[in-house]
Amino acid sequence: MNADFTTEELAFQDEVRDFLESEFPAEFRAKLDVSQRLSKDELVRWQKILYQKGWAAPSWPEEYGGTGWTQIQRYIFATEMGLIGAPEPVAFGMKMVAPILMTFGSDEQKQRFLPDILESNVWWCQGYSEPNAGSDLASLKTTAMRDGDEYIVNGAKTWNTYGQYADWIFCLVRTDNTVKKQEGISFLLIDMKSPGITLKPIVLIDGHPEVNEVFFDDVRVPMGNLIGEENKGWTYAKLLLTHERSNIAGVPRGKRRLRALKRIAKDTDDGFGGNMLGNASFSNKLTDIEIQLQALEYSELRTLAALSVGKAPGPESSILKVVGTELAQEMDELFVDLAGYHCLPFVPEQFEDGFQGVQLGPGNSAAAALTYFNNRKLSIFGGSNEIQRNIISKHVLGL
Amino acid sequence: MDFSYTEEQQMLQDSVQKFVQKSYDFGTRNAILASDDGYSIENWQLFAELGWLTVPFSEADGGFGGSAVDLIVMMEEFGKANLVEPFMPTAILGGGLVAALGADTQKAELLPRVMDGSLQLACAYAESTSRFNLASVTTSAESEADSLVINGSKIAVLNGPGADKLLVVARESGATADNAGISVFLVDSESEGVSIQAYTNVDGKKAARIDFDSVTVPAAQRLGEAGGALAALQAVIDRAIVATSAEAVGALEALLQKTVEYSKTRKQFGTAIGTFQALQHRMADMFIECQLARSIVIMAAMKLDSSEGELEKTKSVSAAKSRVGRAIRKVGQEAIQIHGGIGMTEELDVGHLFKRVTAIDVMFGDADYHTERFASI
Known part of the structure; x- marks a missing residue:
């Protein structure tokens, strides 16, 4: 038994590191360091840098312009990206609709959509959840009625991220x-510019309109936009949900945030002449998280080892989702703990591009509470953690 | 032994409940928060007429009696409604400091105006590097003839933007974290050298960072003895801790009640989600948290009203803040989780209550801080 990379894999790791060090724009890194969001244009710019290198789609097969990497290489790449905070491609196109297109789409659909996803020319979003179909997704009610060679779509979708x-x-x-x-249920691709589509932003408790409701009012969609067969959409979507769960553990990001917590703790006065890294309550919590992160990392590696010898991702990946998200949320609490009074000012504009306002607290302390609020979503979306525990009890434990 | 409210406390509770039912629904509250002042001046006048603003003060000072149990009766109802008017900063903190430290003439000048609703106060005690230690004060007050000159910076001043007068904690002598040498000064918000940077807190309340650049204050504006204010400041903040903890208990009970109701109506997989045992047990745990939080806040309030020694009182206050802080995280997070996505939106009161209790958790020291303070006494 060993958890070592081979010589080739180590060389690959160096190559990835060097590339990211020199090509990930310094101004993006500076923004992320103060918890600012990257704009759409910036995300696209980064994605195009990866595209130029041929690394835009680590999980795609070579025939579609992917890297053809092994599972281990993909893991190394994702790890190095996470450690420096470089954003992964927005998942909706690259990781969600693309695998569906490759597996169930027609040749015409593949040619029409995949190259633009690879090159980040076209931005996708997801229309799954509905106001009354959340964890129970299959009870969705948005209808598509046949009318000649078109569908007429009516209904409403919600929790649509970045639909704007x-x-x-x-x-x-x-x-x-x-x-x-x-x-x-059928799987349909719809042009957002189609007449009859309206978007209503939903402001979350961190003040950011990150998600939307999408309304469909007699929206006409060509039959050619149907994926695969009519009424087989649920089968296709289930496959996609498995993809949604990959990389969900977020170990590299967790490591990066752990480093940030240590750094900030050292710079935070305890009010008695010392700093918070020397505070026993805080330091114990931080240590617990560090240990939990190691347990999570090795759980992920065990899953990875199974995948790399060709086993399908099983219900065990639910462990990674549950632990990864809950650990991230515990870290959010520690950022709040450290910030103390400095986390109270509510300045959502500070995450927007070109924010010129006065900094109210040191570092990114004013982001701590807002991030804590926003990340409550982690245990809700992508199959809520209750659903993940159902999967474990049913499919692993046989209950 | 009797944990029931007195007739007067019952009336006070009824009075707040009636007001909330009649004129403080979620939409009204949000409209008040969105206004320039961030609170309703009409409501404030009404609170004065109803006698609520006298509750924190002793009969000798012209108040209702000033018992901590009276305060928690009221604050719990405020918490359920997520009331935004600046009762805590003006009446409990500001008024409390005047009552605790002020000379008779100062009390006679200020307290009637607090109680009739015509004076807004804010207490500037926290600093950028003080964390939660009240003795850590770098803002200085240096004597110059019959005056003092204040220099320094204060953060997290609740009601700072709307206050007519500020109670400023400053150091006249000693090193940064010395217990001795700390005074409280009454400073007009309009004074030369005072610059107020107003902002809104995560719970929607108005607050400010306030810089003092050579602000000259007559020595007569000092409350109490030169350099001897720390014990009184600590005692006033301890009362504020019990009051806001009671507010948190009210807010947590509202979160529990809303979550239980939602779980009865939200249907997934053909049934109300409240029928799932996995969720039932978690709501039962939320209930247990609420009850323990309420018990320890009652304990702390009763100790404050008792003849126990100061150390015993302080210890019970820290016990309450620490335990309530843990309940805040648990109940707040579970309320959002069981609501799912909708609990994360601005549209629902659940998210607003969650943000309010999160702010209370930080105010005056978080759970870890008060666990350590409890252990150190």
Whole structure:
């Protein structure tokens, strides 16, 4: 038993490190260091840098312009990206709709959509959840009725992330009301510029309109935008949900944040002449997290080792989702603990591009509470942690 | 032994409940928060007419009685409604400092105006590097003839933007964290050299960072003995801690109640999610947290009203703040989680209550700080 990389893998790690060191723009790193968001243009710029290098799509097969990397190489790449804080490609196109297109799309659909995803020319968003279909996704009610060679779509989707930037949306829609709920669902690609689509931003408790409701009012969609067969959408989507869970453990990001916590703790006065790294309560919590992160890292490596010998990702990946998200949330609490009074000012504009306001607290302390609020979503989305525990109890424990 | 409210406390509770029911729904509250002042001046006048602003003060000072138990009766109701009016900064902190430290003439000048609703106060004690230690004061007050000159910076001044007068904690002598040498001064917000940077807190309340650049204050504006204010400041803050902890208990109970109601109506997989045992047990745990938080706040309030020694009182206050802080994280997070996505939106009161209790958790020292303070006494 060993957890070592081979000589080739170590050389690859060096190559990735050197590339990221020299090519990940310093101004992006500076923004991320003070918890500012990158704009759409900046994310696209970064994605195009990766594209030029041929590394835009680590998880895609070579025939579609992917890297053709092994599981271990992909892991190394994701780790190095996470450690320096370089953003992964926005998942909706690259990691969510693309695998569906490759597996179930027609040749025409592949040629039409995949190159623009690879090059980050077209931005996708997801149309799954509905106001009354969250964890119980299959009970969705948005309908697509056939009318000649078109569908007419009516209904509403919600929790649509970054829909305000998107050119296209992939949707689950109901095409048959007379069968079991999972069997009447189809997978449809819809141009966001289609007449009849309206977007209503939802402001979250951190003050940021990150998600939207999307309303469809007699939206006409060509039949050619149907993926695969009608009423097979649920099967396709289930595959996609497995993809959504990969990399969810967030170990590299966790390591980076742990380093930040240590650094900030050292710079934070305890009010008695010392600093917070020397505070026993804080330091014990930090240590617990560091240890938990190691347990998570080795759990991920065990999953990875299984994947790299060709085993399919099993329900065990639910462990990575549950522990990864809950650990990230515990770290959010520590950032709040450190910031103390400095986390109280509510200045959501500070995360926007070109914020010129006065800094109210040291470092990014004013971001601590807002990040704590925003990241409550981690245990809710991507299959809530309750759903993940259901998967473990049903499919692993056989209960 | 009797944990029931007196008739007067019952009336006070009824009075707040009636007001909230009649004129403080979620939409009204949000509209008040969005206004320039961040609170309703009409409501404030009404609070004065109803006698609420007299509750923190002793009968000798012209108040309702000033018991801590009276205060928690009120604050719990404020918490349930997530009330935004600056009761704590003006009446409990500001008024409390005047009552604790002021000479008779100062009290006679200021307290009636606090109680009739015509004076807004704010207490500037925290500093950028003081964390939660009240004795850590770098803002200086240096004697110059019959005056003092104040220099320094204060953060997290609640009600700072709307206050007519500031109670400024400054050091007249000693090193940064010495217990001796700390005084409290009454400073007009409009004084030369005072610059107020106003902002809104995560819970929607107005606050400020306030810089003092050679602000000259007549020695007569000092409250109490030169350099001897720390014990009184500590005692006033301890009362504020019990009051805000009671507010948190009210808010947590509101979060629990809203979560239970939601779980009965939200249907997934063909059934109300409240029928799932996994969620039932978590809501039962939320209930247990709320009850323990309430018990320890009652304990602390009763100790403050008792003839126990100061150390015993301080210790019970820290016990309450620490335990309530842990309940805040647990109940707040579970309320959001069980609501799911909708709990994370500005549209629902759940998120607003979550943010308010999170701010209370930080105010006057978080759970870890008070656990350590408890252990050190």
